[in-house]
Amino acid sequence: MLHMKKMSAKLLLAAVMGTTLVLSACSGGSGGGGTGGDAASGSESKSDGGAAATNDAPKEKVVVDFWVNQFEESTSAWFKKWVEEFNKTHEHIEVKLTIVPGDAWDQKMKAAQAAGKAPQVYTRDYGKIVPAAMQGQFMPLDEYVDPAIWADLYPNVEQFVLYKDKHYAYPMLVEPSAVLYYRKDLFQAAGLDPANPPKTWDELIDAGKKLTKDGVYGLHIASNAVEFSWTTWGLQMNSGHQAISEDWSKANLDAHYESLIAFYKRLYDEKVAPAQALNGYTDMADFGQGKVAMSVNGSWGIGQLRNDYKDILPNVGVAPMPTPDGDGTKPSATLGGWSFVMDGKAKNPKEAGEFISWFLAGDPEIMVDYFRTSQFSKFPPRKSVDEAINADPQAQSDEVRKMIAEKIVPYSLAEPTYDWAISFxxxxxxxxxxxxQSPAEALAQAEKEINEFIAKNDYASKKP
Known part of the structure; x- marks a missing residue:
């Protein structure tokens, strides 16, 4: 399975970049929601304003509630800008945007679903698409969009949103989950070669020790169970397999998984990383403020540095996340990213589909604007958008983008599609x-928990 995925990842580089890289409380009122809120007219709205409308009467607008996760401020501004543009150019549809903080998403979504007011369209990451599609939580888009929009996707990314030959989302972006950022000036001060960043776990720990001084820690990295659950997917699959067997019948935690636990334990036991995290995994603030000399973060991290910490950019180096043996052709990251989905009980699927098509699959300039906003730290899944970015002088001269394209993406894999409980x-x-706890004891407990989950849920029968 891993060999096939590695081949797919290489195809993604060839296809997705050419020479570059492809990389929320509900709105009330009359719009209703995905799980059955009241429509403005008390019956299903139609995009032409309803059969009862006369030629002289104003057409009744169909309201589509749209929730997005809260990302960077620049991304929130981009969503607002283009939702407003959609509403200006579509007299029969009004999209109501709600931006939901990540830590409040689950609670707000469950409350909205219980009240029958879930959003009709919302953002979802790739790892959740297939499991949710299996449970009927999302509506296939195929009936409500032009089939031609799928041809613009790079084939490998299209696979992220397919289940039983139907498309349950439209991709927005892809981004590697783990990149090593380091301060070249601090490397020099510690007697390290900035042109030769750590490639192995041992080298990373050794460099981290030398860099930990004068109130500066050596490394920022994941620091809690939730962050470890997803940020280590790439390094987990460095073993050649996922955490469960290919048939989903049992845990598959071998010696590599124990060594991965031991690696993280060393980072904290040997005080390379601060015992109390200075900020979350996805935040580059501690690195930007000079509190850590190295940071493992996603490709999005360079965008934050370019937006908020421009003064340190000349001293920022970027490299692949180190691996056990330094083999850069083995995975150290997954290709995550976000997509738009349609709720399984959406009341206005035609209008919701029109919005998704316009926003993500329409004029390439909409998405090019997004990638400019993100400082080209994320990458497009669409060929037409990639071609437009290739013509951008800023993108052409971006050495960080080039490094990620050539040294990380080819060996990054798709996120696992199994249940979050296994990752957790x-x-x-x-x-x-x-x-x-010792790594061996910790691994044994994880294996027990995973096997109990598999048995309790007859999980082997649920493999896509």
């Missing part, structure tokens, strides 16, 4: 080891 079991094992 392993992430919790790393957290327990950092808190004092």
């Amino acid at each position: 079991a392993f992430g919790s094992a790393i957290e327990r080891a950092i808190q004092g």
Whole structure:
């Protein structure tokens, strides 16, 4: 399975970049929601304003509630800008945008669903698409969009949103989950070669020790069970397989998984990383403020540095996340990203589909504007958008983008599609080891929890 995925990742580089890279409380009122809120007229709205409308009467607008996760401020501004543009150019549809903080998403979504007011369109990451599609939570888009929009996607990314030959989302972006950022000036001051960043786990720990001085820590990295659960997917699959067997019948945690736990335990036991995280994994503030000399973060991190910490950019180096043996052709990251989905009980699928098509699959300039906003730290899944970016002088001269394109994306894999409970079991094992449990004990407990989950849920029968 991993060999096939690695081949797919290489195809993604060839296809997705050419010579470059492809990389929320509900709105009330009359619009209703995905799970059955009241429509303005009390019956299903139609895009032509309803059969009862006369030629002289104003057409009744169909309201589509749209929730997005809260990302960077620049991304929120981009969403607002283009939702406003859609509403100006579509007299029969009004999209109501709600931006939801990540830590409040689950609670707000569950409350909205319970009240029958879930949004009709919302953002979802790739790892959740297939499991949700299996449970009927999303509506296939195929009936409500022009079939031609799928041809513009790079084939490997299209696979992220397919289940039983139907498309359950439209991709917005892809981004590697793990990149090593480092301060070249601090490397020099510590007697390290900025042109030769760490390639192995041992080298990373050694460099981190030398860099930890004068109130500066050596490394920012994931620091809790939730973060460990997803940020280590790439390094988990560096073993050649996922955390469960290919047939989803049992845990598959071998010696590599134990060594991965031991690696994180060393980072904290040897005080390379601060015992108390200075900020979350996805935030580059500690690095930008000079509180850490190295940071493992996603490709989006360079965008934050370019927006908020321009003064340190000349001293920022970027490299692949180190691996056990330094083999850069083995995975150290996954290709995550975001998409738009349609709720399984959306009341206005035609209008929701029109919005998704216009926003993500329409004029390439909409998405080019997004990638400019993100400082080209994320990458397009569409060929036409990639071609437009290739013509941008800023993108052409971006050495960080080039490095990620050539040295990380070709070997990055798709995120696992199995249940989050499995990922969380392993992430919790790393957290327990950092808190004092031995790697072997932590691994054994994770294996037990995963096998119990598989047995309880007859999980082998649910493999896509």
